[in-house]
Amino acid sequence: MTVPGSFRKYLLLGAPVAQLDRAPDYESVGQRFESSRAHQIFQGVTRNGDPFLFGPTFFGPTLVPLSEEGKGYSGNAHWPNRGSIRRVYPSESIFECKLIFLESFQATANIRHGVNNRRDLLYTFQSDPQITLPFAKNDNHPKNSNQQKDKAIFMKNKNKKRANKDRGIAIAFAQKIYASPNQKKFYFYDLKYTYNPVDRHKIINKINDKLRLEILKNPTPKAYNDLKAIHRFDSTDNLLCEIEWYFYEIITYKKTITTFLENKNLFELSLLDGKYENSRIYLDKIIESCGVSLWSLENEFALREYSGGLQSNLEFFSELSSSTTSSPWVILLASFYSDRADKNISPTKYFEKVNSCIEEFSSNEVSRISSYLKYKLDNFLILKSDRIHILQMEENSSIIDRYETFKAILHSIIHKKEKEKYEVLLSIIKKIKENIEDVELDIIFACLTPDKNNLFFSPQTKDFLHICDLYSCGKYEECIKDSFKSLAYIGNSVELYDLSARSMCHLGEQDLAFTSLSPLQLEIIDCLKSIYSKDEKFRDSFRKLYKISLTFYSHKWARQLYTILISEFGSEDNSFFSISNLLNSQFINPKLSLFFNDKNISANFLHSLTKSFGGSTTINFLHAVSSGSPELLEHPQHLKIPHERATLYLAKIHIENLDYDKSIAATLPLIDNFKKEPNFFYYEKAFVLLSKSYMKTCNYKQLIILIVDSYFTNENTIRRLNTKDIYTETTSANSHTVFQLCQYPILCYISGQDLYQQYVACDNFLKSHKAEVPSELNSIVFADCVQCYIFLLYAVFNEGLISKLYSIESTEEVEAERIKILHKLILADPSKTNEYIAEINEISKRITIRKYIQFVEESKIHIDIEGVKKYADDNIKDSFDRYHDILKFKNPDINIVSINRHNLLSIEKDGIQQLFLIEDAKLSSFKTLFYEILDTMISSKEFGLNNYLSTRIRHGTLSANLRKPFDDYKLISKIDSTGHYAPIEWWQKNLLISEDEQTQLHHFFSLFSERIDTIINQIKTEWIQIKTENRNADGLFNFIYTNNELYVLLIQTSTISNWNDFFQTISQEIINRIKTNLEFVRFTISVNLKHIFLKELTLLYNNMQTIESNANLTPVLTSIISCKTQIQTTLQQIAYWFNLSQDKNIESFDLVLAVEASLELISNLYNRTLKPSIHNNLPKNFKINGLHFNHYFDILTIIFENIVRHSELTNDENEISITMSSTASAINLLISNKIGPTYNHNIGQKKISTISSEIANQNFEFEKTSKEGGTGILKIVKIIKHDLKSTFFSVTPALYDEMFQISIGINAEGLGYENTNN
C-alpha cells in the first residue's frame, strides 16, 4: 500500500512503535490496553489517547499478523526513525494536522485492506442493489408503514417476554464483543449491514452507552474535542446501503434534527439581518441541544468574523488548535473555515490553499479524503464517484453534519437523474418527512415523485409567484417593493434578492436608503445588480458575492448565491448549479418545471401549482417555455410579458428545436437595439444566444466579429462564453476568411490563451496579410475596423508576442518593432498620441539604461593612460633622462650593482651554455625606470589598474554576481546574527518534509554556502589581485618580469632617445601584459571556476540524494540543475568584464538615466526591490560629457550598493530618495535612505566621523582608498578629486535616527556638462 509522496515519510517517521510493542499485551491481557494508551500519550505518539495505528481502540493488535501477507506494516524495519516520534501539536502547520489525521486514517485503511477478504466473504450479497436495502423489499422492515404501525403497537404493548427477548439479543451481541474484543469491528460491521433493521434497532437501544456511542460514533458530541473523535469503521461501497444507514441514524435523532432546523433558520435570518447577538443565541441553542458539529464550527467562524472581526475569528481558531485532544480533522477543517470567513482572504487565495491540500490526497489510496475535502471545502458539486467516499468520511461527524450531507447526496442523485434509485429514495424521504419538517425534503420529494399532481406548496411559494408575476409583467417597481417586504420574513430566500436586482437593472439607479434591509442584504442586492447589468463594478461585485457565499457556505441561501455566480460567470456545464439553485430554495420554486425535461411532467407540476394558487402570468410563461413550442411566445401580449423577454425565450426555444436561423433572426434585432439604448442585462442574454446559433451553424466569421464587438462594447458581456473553446474551434477550421480577420487574434488574446497560442493566431493573421511583422501591415486594409486595428497593434502585439515572431531574433529587434508599431498607432489613433509617445520614451529609456550598463560592464578594466603619461611627465621623466645618460656610458666597468643569482643570465652562445652578468648600470637604471612606469600603471591609486579592480570589481560587484545564481535558485544562505548560516526560508515553507529532513537539508545548504562563500572570497582576495614578486602569489594579474624579459626590453628600447617614444613603447608592453593577464583571467573564470562551481553543485546534488525522502526534494534537485546552467552563463558574463575597456565613450549622458541604470544594476545583482523616489531639479535636457560617465556611475553604484548591503532593511523597505540639482558651476546629489532597526548607530557614527575627518584633511591620502570592505566613501572622494578632477567638492555623510544621507557636491568646471535649454 502506498501513501501520497509527501506524507509517506510522516507515516514512517511517526511509526507507532508503542502500539506494536504493546500489541501482545493487549491481546493476551485485554484490559492492559489502557496502560498501553497511557504509554503512548507519554511517548507523544497519540494525541487524544487513541492508539492511532488502530484507529478505533478496538482495532486490535490481532490484526497485525495481516501484515505478514504484505498488506500491513510488519516489524520495526518499516520504522527507521523510532527515536523521532514526536508530538505534533495542532497549533503547528496545517500539514502536520493532516499528517496526524492521515496517520490514523492510513492505519485504519491498512487494516481494512487486510480484512477485505473476510468482509467480502461475509457480505457479498450487499453489493447487489436489489437486496442491499432489505427494508425496501422486506416486509419486516420498519420503513414499511404497516410494519411501522405494528411496531408502534408492539412497542406500546410489549410484554415482558418480548422485552426479555430484546434484551437477550442485545446481551448476545455484547457478549460476542466482550468475548472477542479484537473482533469488535467485524461485529459492528455485521450489525450495521446484515442485521435486520428491527433487531439492529433493538440491539442499539439495549446495549450499554459506551458501545452505542461506538456504533453510532457520537452523533451529538458535546465539545469540539469529541467531534469526529471516534474512528470510523469499515463501510461498504454500496451507496444505497450507506444511505439506508444514514436514514436509520436520522430517524433515530429526528428530534435533534428538528431542533437544529428550527434554530438554524432563525440563526441564518438573524445573521443576514445583522443581528449578531440573536445569532449568537441561536447558535448556542443549537450547540446546547444538538451538540457541536462541523456545521456549528463553520458558522462559529462566520459569526465571529462578522460580529467581532478577524481577531475574534483567530481567537477561536487559536483556542481550538491549542487543544491537544481535538481531532486532526476538526483542526484541519477549522483552519480552512477560519480562512473562508476571513474577509481579508480572497476566494482565489483560499482555493489555492484548498486545492494544494486536496492534491496531497488525490492518489487512489486516499481518494476518499480528497473527495470529502472537495465536498467540505471546495464546492458542493458532488461527483458520482465521490458520493460513497463522502458518506463514509462523514460517518463520524455530528448527526447534523450527517443529515446535511445526506441531503447533499440526494441533490447529486437528482442532478444526475438516476431514476433507478428514485423509488427507494422516495420511500426514505417519505418516512423522514413524516418525522422531520424540512422544506428541502419537500423540494427533493417534488423532484423524485412521479406524481406531480399531489404536491404540497407552502405559502412562500404563493408569495413568490406573486412577485414573479410582477417581474414577468414588467412591473419592476412593485416587484422591488414586494420583494423587500417578503425579505423581512424570508430573508434567506435568494430568489427575492435576485428579482429585486433584476428589476433594478431595468429601472436604473434606485435609492435604497429607505429600506429596512441590513447592510449585508443591501450589499447582496447591489452586487447582483452590478453583475446582471455588467457595469463597471462587475468584477468587484463578483468577488464580494463570491466571498459572502463562501463565508456562509453551509447556508442554503449562500449556495444559491454561488449557483448564480457560476451561471453568470462560468462557461462550463452548470446544469448542476441550475438545479442546485432550486434545491437549496426556501420553497418549491415554480421554475422547477423547467428541470423535468418532460413536457407532461412539467405540465403536471404547473397544473398542480395552478390548482393550489390559481392562474398566474409566471405559470403561463413557464408553461410556454417548458412546452418548447414557440407559438405561445410569439404573441407575448397574451402572456403579458415584455416583448424582449419573450423574444429571448423564443430564441432559446428555437435553439432547443435546432432552428438556428430563426434564433439568429430573433436575436439580431435585440443586439442592435440594446446596443443603441444600452441595456446590458438583455444584451448579454441575446449575445449568448446569438453566439450559440453562429457556433452551431459554423458561421465563424460572424461569431468572431460579434464576440470582439461585444467585448469592445462591454467586456463583461462575454464572460459567460467559453471563448477559449470558440477560438480553438475557429482555428481548427483553418479558414483563410477567419485568419484574415483582425478580430481573430484579438479573440485569441481576450480568451486568455497562452502566449504560444496567441503567437499562432497572430502568425496566421500576419501570413494571411503577407506580412512578417505587424509594422508591415497596411492600415488601409483595416479602415472599416479601426478600433480592432488599434487594439490589435496596441494590446495584442505587445513585446512578449513580438519576441515570438519568427523573424525577430533579438531583444533589440523586439524593441525596434514595438517602437515602429507605436509610430503606426500615433497615425491611426492620434487622440492617444501622448500615451504612445510615453511608451516610446519608456522603451528608449530602457535601451539607454541597458546601453549604460553594458558600457559599464565593458569598461571595468581601464588604464588611464593619459593620466599616467601626465604623471610620468612630471615624475618619471627625470629617471628617463638619467637612464639615457647611463646608456651613453662607454666604460663597462662602472658597475653599480652587486652580483646575485637574479642578475645572472644563462645564454647559449656558440653551442655552449654560458653565464653572463646582465645587470649592469644600464639594466639597473632601466629596471628602475620600467618599474616606476609599471607601478603607476598598475598600482597607482589615481590611475592604476588595481584601482579599477578594487572599485569596479572587488567592491561587492564580483561577490554579488557570483552569488547571484545560487541565490536565485535558493541554494545559498547568509550568516545570521549567531554566526551560522541561516536556514533557507523558501525550502522551509515549500517542502513537505520532516523536521529531521529539514535539518539535514539545512546542514547540506550550510556546507554548500560556506564552501561557495570561501571560493568567492578566495577569488576576490587572492585571484583578482596583482601578482608581484612579493605579493599575492595566487594573483591572476601577473606582473613579475624576469631579468631575461627586461633585458630583451632594454635592448629593444636602447635606441630610443625620446621620452615620449620610450613611454609609448614601455606602456604598450605593459598593456600587452595586461591583455595576456586578462585572457588568462577570462579562461580561469569561464573554465576553471566553472568546473569548481559545477563540482560543488554536483556535491550538493549528491548530498541531497542521501536524504531519505529525496522524492520530495525534486524542486531542490531541479534548482541545482538549473543553477548549473545559469552559473555557466553568469561566469561567461563575468569573464566578459575582463577585457580592457575600448577607447570609446558615451557622447553625453543623462544623470537621471545613469541613476536609474545604477539602481537597476544593483537591484538585479542583489535581488532587492529598490524603491527610489527621484527628484530631478536639474535643468531640462541637462547632459554631462560622456567621458565622465563611468566615474559618475561608480559613485552612484558605490552608494546604492552600500544601501543594499549595510542599511539592514528587508527587501520591501529599500526606500531611497535621490535629489539632483545644479548651479552654474556645480552638480549636487543628495541621496538618503532608511536604515533598519538593527543598524548599529554607534558604529555607524564612529565610521562617519572618521571618514569625515579623513575627507576634511587637506592632505587626503589615496592610500586610504585602497582599503577594501569599507563604505567606499573615500573611494567616492578619490573619484571626484582625481578621476573627475574636481577642484572643489564636498562629500558629507550623515546619520540620523532612521536615515542615512550623503550629500555630494561636484565642481563641474571643465566637466563639460550641457544644458541645451540655456
Next chain:
Amino acid sequence: MKILIIEDDELKLEKLTEHLNNTAAQHTYTIKKSLKSGLREACLNKYNVIILDMSLPTFEISRNENGGRFNSFGGQEILHELKRRNIRTQSIIFTQFESFGEQHKEISLDSLKLQLQNYFTGMYLGTVFYNAANTDWQNKLDELLSSIITKECPND
C-alpha cells in the same frame, strides 16, 4: 548524419558533442543555443535529427543579449511550431530535468514524455535523460540515433 543541436548549457553541449565525435558514425552537427535560433535553423535547413533541450532562452545569450524570456517548455514549443509548419524532422529531447514548469504547471518528465509521444507521433523519437554521473544517456542516445541511421538522409 546531419544533426541540429539546440542546447544552451555549455557543459551539456560539450559532453554531447564530445560523445557524438567519439561515436563511430559520421555525424555533422550544427549548434544553436536558443528557441528562436534553433527554430529558424530547423525551418531553414534539413536535418536527419534534432537533439533539443527542453528549457531554453528565447534568444541566444551574448554580451549584448540577455536571452529574453526563459521558456521552461521551449523544446516542446519548437516541436509544436515545426509540426505546425509541416516540418517533421525526427527529434530527441535531451534534458537533465526530471520535472518541468513551476508549481501548478509542473509536469514530470514521464508525463511530458507521454504528452510528446501522443502529440508528436512520428516526430518524437524519445527522451534522453542526461546525467553527468553516468553513461546511460550515451547508450540511450546511441540507441535512438541508430534507429534513424538506416533511414535515407534528406537532401538539402
